[in-house]
Amino acid sequence: MDYIATFYSHFGAMRFRKEVESAGFSAVLKPVPRTLSSSCGTCCAFTAPSLPEPTHPDEVEQVVEVMENGSYKTVFSSL
C-alpha cells in the first residue's frame, strides 16, 4: 500500500525515511502535497504492506494511505 507521512520537521522526515528503508521498503522525500496539509515542509512517500511503527512517533504529524482514485485516507493523526 502507498502511504504519505507528514512531519513537524525536515529532520523527522529524514529519520523516518531511513527507518522505512532499513525495514526493506522504498521511500522518497518530497514537498508536502498542498491538498494534504498547508504546512510548508517535507513528507515521506513510501510503499509498505502495512504501516510501520515509527521509533519517534512524536515527530509524525499524520500518515495517510493513498487510495486508488488519488484521494487520501487518514490512518494516523496527531493533530
Add this chain to the structure above:
Amino acid sequence: MQTKDRKELLVIAICGLLTGAIAIALVAFGNPANMGFCIACFLRDTAGALKLHNAGVVQYIRPEIIGLVIGSFACAIITKEFAPKGGSAPLTRFVLGFFVMIGCLAFLGCPFRMILRLSAGDLNALVALAGFVCGILTGIFFLKRGFSLGRSYKQPVTEGVSFPIIQVILLILVIAAPAFIAFSESGPGSKHAAIIISLIAGLAVGCMAQRTRLCMVGATRDLVLFGEKKLFVGFVAIFVAALIGNIVTKNFNLGFEQIGKVAHSDHVWNFLGLYLAGFGCVLLGGCPLRQLILAGEGNGDSAITVLGLTVGAAFSHNFGLAGAAASKAEDGTINPGGVGTNGRIAVIIGIVVVLVIAVLNTFMKKKEAK
C-alpha cells in the same frame, strides 16, 4: 504529470500572475516605487507608526500586512485549515526573525520586493538574488544534516486567533488615526494607496498565498532539495506579471542606478543582506510573507517570528542599521547611499548568530538521535 499536479501548477501560476499584477497596481495607486508589496518595509513602517522607532519617513500602519493575515485567517477558517499550534523554539524563531529583518533592511527589501525590484530592471536586486540563493543553499546544507527547531504542539484557540485580532486592532488604529499613532508626512511612509485598496490587495494576496503556499524561500528550497518546480512557478509568475506591468507603466529602468526608488548599489552588503535573510528563512521554514500567512492560520511560532521581524525593524532604524537609499539633492549632487558601519557590523553578527543556531540545532539533534 498527473492531472491533479497540472491543475495545482496552473493555480499557482495564475495566483502568481495576479499577485504580481496587484503589486504593480498598488504602486500605481500610490505605494513607493517597486514597493507594491514588501513585507520587511511594511512591518518596518508599522513599527514606526507604533513609535517602536522614530524614523519619521517610514511610519505608517500598512493595511497590506493586515489584509495578508486576515485573508489567510479567513481562508483557513473556510477550508478548515485553521489550526492553532506553537511551541517550536519560539525564542530562537524570534532571534532568527530579528536578524532576517536586519538583512532585509540592509538591502532595502524582503525577498518579495527583491522580485519586484528585479522586474523593474533594478540590477542591485540581481546581486541580492545571488546572496539570497547562497543563503538558502547554506540553510539546505544544515537541513540535509538534520537541522530542526523541534516539533510544534496543538494550542488553545486563543493562541491562534490572537495575531489576527491584533491585526484588526491595527486596522481600527489606521482608520481612526488617533494622535498617538505616527503617520509619515514625507518619504516612503507617506506614499501609500488608499486604505481600502491596500486592504483589499492584502486580503486577495493573503487568500491566494494561503491556498497555494506561495513562498519565496520554499520555491528555491523545493527546487534544490527535490527538483520540485511548483512553488518556483509562482515565483516566476510574480516576476513575469510585474515585468509586464513595469514595462507598460514605463517604470522599467535597467541598471544599477535607481535614484528615488528606495535602492542602493552597495553590492557586497546587498549580497550579504539577503544572504542573511535567505539563510535565516530556510531555518524558519519560510520567507517573511509565508510567516504572515502561517500566523493567520493560527501558527503561534510564525506570529513570534513576525514579532521578531518587527523588533528587528525597530532596532534597524533606532541604531542606524538599515541601508540608505541613493538620492539626488536639489543641486543635482548624487548621494549613493548604502549600508553604514553599524549596519555592516549588524549583518555580520546576524550571519554568525544564524550560523551558531544552525550548528547547535543540527549537530546537537544528531547527538540526541543517537
